[in-house]
Amino acid sequence: MSRWEVDSIEGYLNYTKSLLDVLNSISSSLSHLGHARLSLAHGLTLVENKKPLSLARKHLKAIQPTCFSSNFGKYFHTQDDIAKIVSGKDLIVREGVKEMKSIGFWVCGVFLSCLYGDAKPYTELRKIGGGFESCIVSTLDLKISENLVKKIPCVSEIKEINNFVARLVAGDEVKDDATNEFQRNLCDVGKIFDDISTEVNHLFDDVMTQRTELVDGFRLKKYQK
Numbered sequence: 001m002s003r004w005e006v007d008s009i010e011g012y013l014n015y016t017k018s019l020l021d022v023l024n025s026i027s028s029s030l031s032h033l034g035h036a037r038l039s040l041a042h043g044l045t046l047v048e049n050k051k052p053l054s055l056a057r058k059h060l061k062a063i064q065p066t067c068f069s070s071n072f073g074k075y076f077h078t079q080d081d082i083a084k085i086v087s088g089k090d091l092i093v094r095e096g097v098k099e100m101k102s103i104g105f106w107v108c109g110v111f112l113s114c115l116y117g118d119a120k121p122y123t124e125l126r127k128i129g130g131g132f133e134s135c136i137v138s139t140l141d142l143k144i145s146e147n148l149v150k151k152i153p154c155v156s157e158i159k160e161i162n163n164f165v166a167r168l169v170a171g172d173e174v175k176d177d178a179t180n181e182f183q184r185n186l187c188d189v190g191k192i193f194d195d196i197s198t199e200v201n202h203l204f205d206d207v208m209t210q211r212t213e214l215v216d217g218f219r220l221k222k223y224q225k
Contacts (some may be wrong), residue, residue: 008093009218015101016207022108022125029066029115030197033158036063037193040165041186047179053169060136060169062162065117066152098130103188105129110144114155119148157189 012188043059120147132138164182 008097009214011094012097012214013211015097015104016211018128019104020207021109022105022112023207025121026108026115026200027113027197027204029112030193030200033063033064034190034193034197035116036061037186038188040161041183044179044182044186059150059171060165062165063158065115096119102129102132104130106137106141109143110148113148118156157185157192161185161189 025067039059039061040063046056046059047053050163075211105125106129109129111120112125113119126141126145132141161182164185168178168182
């Protein structure tokens with residue numbers, strides 16, 4: 001096995017390990033938001049059961065994102081690709097890993113920033129992922145970057161629920177049509193969170209499977225020699 005093959009494998013394994021860490025961060029944030037939604041649902045049940053509004057208000061609180069860790073991305077593999085003259089299959093492998101890294105971290109960074117309500121996940125992962133070869137992606141990234149930096153990022157459905165909670169607890173009584181609308185919003189958000197969690201779990205499993213198959217393949221190759 002050539003030195004470049006070893007470097008390519010290590011680069012891919014390092015990238016996928018960091019990607020798995022990012023996916024875990026997404027799952028953790030989704031879990032936090034899910035618990036907050038359940039608390040709101042409980043508060044709404046108290047209102048529907050004609051319990052004192054003061055009791056329901058303990059649960060009817062705006063959904064707050066998880067606290068963003070200042071160490072986010074600290075242990076990710078950030079070593080720059082070593083400049084080497086390569087061609088053929090080696091060049092394809094290197095460029096493929098580079099493209100996966102830049103796009104993968106970029107997408108996860110944008111999504112995490114919306115979940116955290118903080119632009120830092122995007123900026124950190126964008127920095128780790130590197131630049132883009134595609135002009136279309138670069139243009140899109142510029143527009144997204146401007147919005148994330150200028151405004152506090154937030155999932156629109158969460159923002160709507162928080163606005164509704166503020167209106168709900170502001171008065172001395174809650175109308176039935178308001179609670180029905182709130183219930184529908186909570187159900188819709190719950191389904192969105194569940195669907196995203198399912199996709200994240202599938203992606204996590206796929207990455208783990210690919211890593212395992214790669215390692216097992218080279219172990220078998222070494223054994224056959």
